Amino acid sequence: MSVDAATVRRIAHLARIAVGDDEVPHLQGELNAMLAFVEQLSEVNVEGVEPMTSVTPMQMKKRPDVVNDGEIADDIVANAPATEGHFFLVPKVVE
Amino acid sequence: MSVATHKLIKGATGDWEMVIGMEIHAQVTSKSKLFSGASTEFGGEPNTHVSLVDAAMPGMLPVINEECVRQAVRTGLGLNARINLRSVFDRKNYFYPDLPQGYQISQYKSPIVGEGEVLVELEGGRSVTVGVERLHLEQDPGKMLHDRSPSLSFIDFNRCGVALMEIVSKPDIRDAEQAKAYVTKLRSILRYLGTCDGDMEKGNLRADVNVSVRRPGGPLGTRCEIKNMNSIAFMGQAIEYEARRQIEIIEDGGAIEQETRRFDPNKGETQSMRSKEEAHDYRYFPDPDLLPLEFGQDFVDGLKAALPELPDQKKARFIAAFGLSPYDASVLVAERESAEFYETVLAKLADRARDGKMAANWVINELFGRLNKEGRDITGSPVTASQLAAIVDLIGEGTISGKIAKDLFEIVWQEGGDPRALVEARGMKQVTDLSAIEKVVDDIIAANPDKAAQVRDKPQALGWFVGQVMKSSGGKANPQVVNDLLKSKLGI
Amino acid sequence: MTDLTSLTLAEARKGLAQKSFTSLELTDAHLSAIEAARVLNAFVLETPEQARAMARAADGKIASGEGGPLAGIPLGIKDLFATRGVRTTACSKILGNFVPTYESTVTSQLWRDGAVMLGKLNNDEFAMGSSNETSCFGPVGNPWRREGSNATLVPGGSSGGSASAVAALLCMGATATDTGGSIRQPAAFTATVGIKPTYGRCSRWGIVAFASSLDQAGPIARSVRDAAMLLRSMAGHDPKDTTSVDIAVPDYEAAIGRSVKGMKIGIPREYRLDGMPAEIEKLWSEGAAWLEAAGAELVEVSLPHTKYALPAYYIVAPAEASSNLARYDGVRYGLREQGRNIIEMYENTRAEGFGAEVKRRVMIGTYVLSAGYYDAYYLRAQKVRTLIKKDFEDCFAKGVNAILTPATPSAAFGIGEKGGADPVEMYLNDIFTVTVNMAGLPGIAVPAGKDAQGLPLGLQLIGRPFDEETLFSLGEVIEEAAGRFTPVRWW
């Protein structure tokens, strides 16, 4: 399979990465090189094979329902580009 | 489901039927969040109930809250649903400022709960069964405030990461009444289970409603989704509006476009939010930070054994044990609090078998009636279950008459106090002393010879005599005694 | 004073215990070395004040006999590990001046055991790379050069700063991470020892995530013993990472010198690539001979799905990365580039903040997960992964204790030499290491010889799950036989 320029733009938008028109052909070439490389997987017979979900066979541990985190609003916003009164600020989102 | 149970809509070209399915988001009752130890408490200063995990700081990892798993399984059991001993958490990827990770941890292909069903009762003793497709656990996003600045949105992640159960119904609902009754019933079950507080005003229970229309029994139409309904009344309006909107379009030769809509309660109409060309591509895949969620059947069995009695079971028991009418039993079990109140009254009664039904009447007619009139709910009742049980006891044992009991109820409502002591202190006791009543009966027969003569031919006139005797005794004479006495004196 | 920086970690521990020198002296010696080696660009942040404070504290503890297993040992930390109050960037512009308010589990365990932090080490941006050329701080220089050449070579990647700093004697050991070979490949390029432990052995909490199901922390050090000492402190169960395993951490150092007699060493047929350089071939058979001489038994084994590991990796890793890197959106931390609306803000921030390699991988990852492609790519790759893991399981079930392979298909190459036109050319560097990540197994790279141009080459040993001890035992046999390799200082 290979991608066309429109697909490159669609993927870039899905990934929220601005891509200039001049970058598209280059990206398209790189993505197609990668897709060509992974293409060889299609020759593997995977019939009846379970996809790997966890590398180590073990039960997932669970946490008891206790409140032992939070109350660190200063830390939460410490690295934020824009805040006011512990709120994060973003350009207005029109819903 | 028979066609008779639901309403069809008359269009210009004939009848139309609605097909409705619902996705309910119910906030799980737990102290801490689904994947972090931050508090789930409502409100709070911005970003205080937020951990580094909730804010998706680099290198943070989710750890699942066992209580949320228990609650989901308990809910599944309450919906008579299949519990999946192995389920998988997936990432639903999309960018939005209220979603710090850039993905919501949810369950996609393998949810924790599979198919189940809910029995939904309608007016007039009708009922429908609505199928549940699945229930899965997922994270609530944060909250955005748009009214604080003309150019900026403010974000608070206090709610972010709180556990939600998304309960997806099958498209089994056929009109607004059924839809409202389904949500009401589901909410009641969740509240009985204690797995969600059902507080719709706080958004702790909200519904996305999928509506389409078709010719009765015909092929399915294209659906529109009305997002985030958090009022049952508005939901009814929104469905009605949406169905009519779709019918108009189709009858005008147009086609329905699949889209997401919102309901504007002020205008009473649904409005388009985003259309299909902007549809998301969520790129679901199993969350590699979390192993599959697995537990044994013994875990499920343990939870099942400890489940509280749910409304359907409770209703059946009330009918069987106390002879309540199905309607009365439904009224009592509709809300967990009223059922609990009635059960407490039952527990305090001296003779439950004898007076259980009378107690139900008192709870429904006197207490609920009075509460409704004053716009109060059962948790704020001035008459306690003990007081009401005492009043019913007094009637049942023959100490007071039903009429006096109403006066007594009023005194207890207004002033409080021990009903038995009040009856004693205020001389409200029923007179059962034969000689005292006999005198009154004799006097009245003597004063009305013509009526006494009539009554031998028209036994129904006995009622007039009973009334007279009761009146002159100030309601305190025991009606049964009066009845018996009159019959023997009048020779009938 | 003799040059304290040339000691191994084990020797330094002994010297500190015998009060031959203090941690402050040891630390200062390394801080000076770092200053003098800035041309290597191994450190992206030096923290001398903090280092000296930690060294003084360690000296106090050593004096009162409370020093932990790493008391007073100066280390470098890959910039992928969150360090409280110290800028952590994953060497990406998008993290900007991110200063964590938290400490990764792995580093906090090192500080618990008394280690001293010298600073943060360079790496490929978000650990995506095999040459340390994708860092926003620029490439790292390898302290090794080709004989008779002044050309600067890459140290490998993504833990290129870690490998370079350890090889150039700038720190006694370093933390590193390995998603497809990022510990073992740079170790091989710099004649250092690097071990990627079994997936789940070290907590991932507080490490900037690249590909969650493959990422694993481990040490790069100057000897097998040093690596064992470091891993013991880094490893262990962490309730904050449910993929970390609740198994006791053995005393890895005790495995060193343990007899390897009777051990079955698998030599996988499929690793013998067409056109493999003769010197790699020779190194491999030499390594096998050394192990045999130590009493191990060599057996040819087959890992039939080996050739599919790299393509499967280039689906799984970018897919997970595309999702893991979605959090870098300019809202809560890091870089923000303005836009006319929120979507433009995201797009501009991520276009400006991510480098070319990261963008490429995020895009391919987005593509393979997108509607209609998931089954053909991601699901299929995860199935292939099951087959790769099964190959190893079958092999171990036949009694094989460990598998010996070359660590890399070549020695270090020059900066800018590879991957310019075709990204796949660079990816082939990880051909021998990536299978280990796909199967979640432990793997160690040990220096074993030099190529014709005098550049170091390494061998890789792959172990059974959670049997890092065997790797340390066997690794030391190779180390003993091959000898130690030190670059000639040119910086």
Ligand SMILES: [Mg+2]
């Ligand atoms: Mg939904």
Ligand SMILES: [Zn+2]
């Ligand atoms: Zn949902």
